[in-house]
Amino acid sequence: MKTWNVVLGVDVSKKTVDICWSERKLFVHIDNNSEGFGKFKKWCKTNLIDLRETFIVLEYTGGYEYRFIQFCESQSIAYRRVPGLEIKQSMGMIRGKSDRADAFRIGQYGEDKIKRLEPSKLLDNKILELKTLLSFRKRLVRESAGYQSSVGERKHMYEVSNQDMIVRISNEKRDANSEYIKELESRIMELIKSNEQMYLNYRIITSIKGIGAVNGWMTIAYTENFTSFPDARHYAVYVGVIPFEHTSGTSKKGRRRTSNLAQKELKQELNQAAKTAMQHDPEIRAYAERKMQNKEYGLVLNNIKFKLILRMFSLVKRGEMYVENYRRSA
Structure with a gap:
């Protein structure tokens, strides 16, 4: 197993990235963009941090971390994404919260657990897009269900027809969402079919009774x-x-x-x-x-x-x- 000279804790938000070397209590606050990543490289050079011997630990944030991860991969920097709850429960009692403190705690977690942490695999852009499409599809499905429920309740309470303004608009939005959902599902299948192994595995698991398209995706x-x-x-x-x-x-x-x-x-x-x-x-x-x-x-x-x-x-x-x-x- 590779030995890392430096373990950095990284707290990522939509616009900024907070990075901490907890062992030496060094900290830098940068923008979550190319200019900020350039500032991070200069900070590492100033503090004699060799990025080839550095291991970065960061939380899953639901998407905000992807730009920073792409930077790490472009520079061949090893990193590991860890669920926030795992980090939180490993730290015992915690008082107060700030981005700087979070980065310090993530760094401490990384130093404590470094012997069992393995670098994450490189991002698969097709898997990333697939997750994004599925997440947006889910939002549209829930939205459509809400419109359908609203129409049913309004008709029951006020005995209105389909020409009622609220009923009409709700139906139009639901129908529009149905078309968008079909478009998303078409792109999802296009993505899966573009990878031979992915499409084979999809066909295999959906051959099982009970496992339909959505479960397969x-x-x-x-x-x-x-x-x-x-x-x-x-x-x-x-x-x-x-x-x-x-x-x-x-x-x-x-x-x-x-x-x-x-x-x-x-x-x-x-x-x-x-x-x-x-x-x-x-x-x-x-x-x-x-x-x-x-x-x-x-x-x-x-x-x-x-x-x-x-x-x-x-x-x-x-x-x-x-x-x-x-x-x-x-």
Whole structure:
């Protein structure tokens, strides 16, 4: 494992970047643009920081960090993105908050954990665009559902017709969103088809009963085409379908339950996939009927979600389409 001479903590916002070398209590505040990155390089030179021997730790911010990451990749600087909650929970009791203090704490986290932190993989621009398109599609779908709900409530409360101004405008916006959603979905499929391995994996996982197009797109995006998780279990923990033990000594003996720390959007989509699989997959339907004789519906549904994840990873690893092999017993 490579030894890093310098570990820098970086706190990124929309317009600025705060960078701290906590070991020497050095700090620089720059703009989140090319001019600011030039200032960062000068600061490193002044403080005798060799960027080839430097490891940068920064939080996921939902997009603000991508410009800085692109700079790091252009300069061959090693970096690692870490969930903010992981950093926060590792620091114990914290009082006060500022961008400078956050950068210092991120730097401290990096220095404490450097032995187990591996550099992040290079950004895949197609995966990045896929995530962005899926996020915007989700916004439009929710917006359309809101318009549909408003129309239903208004008609129920005031007994108005489709010519009512609010009803008409809501319907027009919903119809427009439907066209935009189709356009987005077309671009999503275009992106997936542009990569042979990505398209193959998409076809494999959507051959599984219950896994439709949206689940397929999201799985490809968030597993980064099945490269960012070592196995199905790690992905299942990320999604939030693996139960964990909840006991303490002899006084607390709680039943195993899933963690609230999960990617809930993926979990919600898998929820619908599991329900569909229970209806249309004979093997899973038989499994559910057998388990529900002595287990709660929610627990059985969660087990089915895990089964679907196991199937996806297994089939992708083998490069095979799903084949139904269920045989009804005599």
